[in-house]
């Protein structure tokens with residue numbers, strides 16, 4: 599596939615954004631070695647920008663990013679795309695509202711995934727950002743559509759932008775890559791806090807009506823709408 603100059607300009611900008619956002623994964627201590635990735639949809643095209651496979655985070659400039667179609671086939675760039683590309687691509691194919699996907703093995707969120715236990719909605723921050731408990735997706739093997747299918751099926755039944763794939767780790771989505779990174783940071787933070795609360799006693803659940811009100815308020819009123 600040959601990309602037009604206009605599309606290439608857009609792609610270049612997105613490569614910079616996605617490269618910078620990988621810095622947030624290390625800054626927030628969500629990843630070790632090369633195990634975590636951010637992708638972004640190219641708006642209006644059936645394309646995505648994603649991290650190349652096996653490149654360390656301090657070498658990850660915009661020029662290293664790869665562009666694939668929404669079936670994970672390389673369209674632009676010289677490196678092989680991330681081994682999680684099929685999962686990201688499946689999400690973009692089936693969730694048109696999603697503009698960014700993030701995957702990490704961040705410690706506390708992955709510990710919940712190892713137990714196959716959803717993170718209960720016991721904090722206003724969880725109600726705000728996730729709209730309820732953070733759900734667990736099925737165990738799925740890497741290499742075909744099973745991870746993507748598990749992510750999409752779980753997220754469709756939930757308001758949460760994060761799913762804890764069982765025995766694996768969190769995948770998060772957002773309207774753009776930055777929102778998906780934010781959800782990845784948040785899911786690790788609440789996973790840690792609720793874990794600590796669990797060790798010391800029984801966290802108190804929020805009432806459903808309070809969760810609904812908090813989530814609505816956060817989505818519609820809170821903050822500078824554009825800056826989120």
Ligand SMILES: [Zn+2]
Pocket residue numbers: 701702703766767
């Ligand atoms: Zn993984």
